[in-house]
Amino acid sequence: MANLELTQFIQCDIEIEGSGPTQKVVAGWVANALRGIAEKLERGEYEDGHHDLELRSGKKLGSVYFDFSEGEHFDDLDAD
Numbered sequence: 001m002a003n004l005e006l007t008q009f010i011q012c013d014i015e016i017e018g019s020g021p022t023q024k025v026v027a028g029w030v031a032n033a034l035r036g037i038a039e040k041l042e043r044g045e046y047e048d049g050h051h052d053l054e055l056r057s058g059k060k061l062g063s064v065y066f067d068f069s070e071g072e073h074f075d076d077l078d079a080d
Contacts, residue, residue, distance in 0.1 A: 006070045012041075016053065016062035033061055041066075 016033060020026040033053045040046055046066045053061045 006072065009067075009069045009071060011065075011067040011069075013065040014062065015064075018061055029055055029061060037064055 014034075014037065016030055018026040018030050020029065033055075037053070046064075046068075048067055050063050050065045052063050055061055
């Protein structure tokens with residue numbers, strides 16, 4: 001018989017569109033936004049749904065979407 005346990009799932013979609021004076025500056029903004037997402041995720045600060053990503057200036061850089069859920073996971077699908 002298969003052992004049924006609940007598995008935690010996270011769906012994450014990130015959309016970033018940046019423009020700026022140089023490629024290096026824009027790359028820095030995007031990298032900072034990605035690091036910020038990771039830090040907030042690890043601290044548990046996100047809930048389900050869309051969240052805007054903004055620069056310190058308040059300019060929108062993009063958005064991130066999270067769907068936190070749990071479901072069934074079978075550790076042995078061939079078991080009788």
